[in-house]
Amino acid sequence: MADLKVSIGALELRNPVMTASGTFGYGLEFQDFVDLSELGGIVVKGTTLRPREGNPYPRMAETASGMLNCVGLQNKGVDYFCEHIYPEVKDLPTQVVVNVSGSTIEDYAETAHRIGELERIPAIELNISCPNVRQGGMAFGVTSQGAASVVKAVRRAYPKTLIVKLSPNVTDIAEIARAVEAEGADAVSLINTLMGMAIDAERRRKVLSIGTGGLSGPAVKPVALRMVHQVSKAVGIPVVGLGGIMSATDAVEFLLAGATAVEIGTANFIDPGVSTKVVRGISEYLARHGFSSVREIIGALEN
Amino acid sequence: MKKEILDLQIAEATSPWEGFVLLKAEPTEGALPECRPGQFAQLRTGGALLRRPISIHNVEEGGRRVWFLVQAVGRGTRWFQTLKAGDCLNAVMPLGNGFGMPGSGDRVLLVGGGVGVAPLLFQGQRLRERGIPFAFLLGARSADLLLQLEEFRRVGEVFVATEDGSAGECGLVTQHSAFAAPYTLVQTCGPTPMMRAVARLAHEQGMRCEVSLENRMACGVGACLCCVTEDRTGHNRCVCTDGPVFGAEELNWD
Structure with missing residues (x-):
């Protein structure tokens, strides 16, 4: 069997398949469906310094080959995570990465620092790209200067592997990627959701409580692939690719585009067992094409 | 209670009422997991991307055959009207907490x-x-x-x-x-x-x-946090995992 191991900075993954933040809970919710020891890693739900209730219902609208959500970073805050959730996840048989979000640079740095003290959490994914909260999140992620300033502060507060999750809602994502690389990010992950909107014509109303939401699912995959390809050419650090991955073939496409690892998001809602099927499918692809390591196909487009 | 992803085979599919479909189905292999009244299944539909949460209408004696009563209201649920005996239906079940079991003094x-x-x-x-x-x-x-x-x-x-x-x-x-x-x-x-x-x-x-409750949901297992309802203390609770059955006094309904 081909070697599936990849590294994202100092973070070593047994295979390149992780689950995306906000789509897999804390892993615990999916233990009936997935043997977590077969996964590369889990990126757990976005965590903020203080508890957040998120946005009002309705928070979700299905669209053509995709879905919009405006959950708005509902979570119980970093204290609750450290006291109640960390003890539950620290011995899971896979790498657990915490997605960190915030409204101010100080919040980001403080939350990252707190997570950094947890021995069994080897990495954070810094969310500077949530489209669903008015203050912070995407506000930092849409300018090079904003992104750089958050990463600079977090880099000082957090010594372990720092992955920065980028917004696709920008003019030039490669420029943002270069800016966070320059401030010491170990990797970038992309794409977060694309900002969208749904309208109910019969009722003449916006479907989502705050009007807009983030689009995910197969509908965004071509956009994500293009951006992963573009960013992987622009930076020297590893790229984690996500956006509409539903199958092993989709995952292989991201690896070929230049991603070192991938995250599975919306697909977990449709098939809660999909993530490990993707792992097995990548193995089969490598065997079928005669590769001895998954690393041989990273960025290996032939044209 | 262990949740399962399972293939069901349709034994009967009828539309006794305009706009509704009654499905009776059995696992293609193995047993139906134990289900409590008030729990639901996330049914895969050929008409849409996301599954549709459908309550368990009945489990026949012997625990092998499950019934679903579906109102065809949109792309996702209308697809269930196309099912016929012998067709396959993929379900994630049982989900949610179900109704409480009353005590012996209850009416x-x-x-x-x-x-x-x-x-x-x-x-x-x-x-x-x-x-x-x-x-x-x-x-x-x-x-x-x-x-x-x-x-x-x-x-x-x-x-x-x-x-x-x-x-x-x-x-x-x-x-x-x-x-x-x-x-x-x-x-x-x-x-x-x-x-x-x-x-x-x-x-x-x-x-x-x-x-x-039957709020719109994506995952059905407490991960996406889309189906929330506000409780009396002002906190958002997941209808899929904290519900779908709630004590009325738990909710912010006044």
Whole structure:
């Protein structure tokens, strides 16, 4: 069997398949469906310094080959995570990465620092790209200067592997990627959701409580692939690719585009067992094409 | 209770009422997982990307065959009308917490409206098996929209309220004389305005009340946090995992 191991900075993954933040809970919710020891890693739900209730219902609208959500970073805050959730996840048989979000640079740095003290959490994914909260999140992620300033502060507060999750809602994502690389990010992950909107014509109303939401699912995959390809050419650090991955073939496409690892998001809602099927499918692809390591196909487009 | 992803084979698919489909299905292999009344399944649909949460209408004696009663309202649910005997249906189940099991001193009124009657049949079966006194109170706009009336009558006593008076008492379920009897617990599923009115009436009459919500959801397992409802303390709770059945007093319904 081909070697599936990849590294994202100092973070070593047994295979390149992780689950995306906000789509897999804390892993615990999916233990009936997935043997977590077969996964590369889990990126757990976005965590903020203080508890957040998120946005009002309705928070979700299905669209053509995709879905919009405006959950708005509902979570119980970093204290609750450290006291109640960390003890539950620290011995899971896979790498657990915490997605960190915030409204101010100080919040980001403080939350990252707190997570950094947890021995069994080897990495954070810094969310500077949530489209669903008015203050912070995407506000930092849409300018090079904003992104750089958050990463600079977090880099000082957090010594372990720092992955920065980028917004696709920008003019030039490669420029943002270069800016966070320059401030010491170990990797970038992309794409977060694309900002969208749904309208109910019969009722003449916006479907989502705050009007807009983030689009995910197969509908965004071509956009994500293009951006992963573009960013992987622009930076020297590893790229984690996500956006509409539903199958092993989709995952292989991201690896070929230049991603070192991938995250599975919306697909977990449709098939809660999909993530490990993707792992097995990548193995089969490598065997079928005669590769001895998954690393041989990273960025290996032939044209 | 372990959740499973399983392939079901359709044994019967019928449309006894315009716009509704009744599916009876069995696992293609192995046993049906143990299910409690009030729990639901996330059914894969060929008509849309996301699964559709559908309550468990009944589990036949022997625990092998499960029933779903689906109202075809959109792309996702209309697809279920195309299923026929022998077709395959993928389900994630059982999900959610289900109705509480009443104690031996309880007298239970199961109040349903529209397609919300579905989980009450299963609950009625269970109450009958346990020897707990209960009755159904089913509401609809008119007699032709009373779903599964014969099945309910096979299980227990049935009261009916129709808005046009074409069957049972004329009016809403909350105006029905059944509420004058000394029930101790009301378990209800149906349109939210109906359940709110039922909860208010139950409270006034000193009866406990459980309500089953059907918020729009994506994952069904507590991960996406899309299906939330606000509780009395102002916190968002997941309908899929904290519910779908809540004590009416837990919710911010006043």
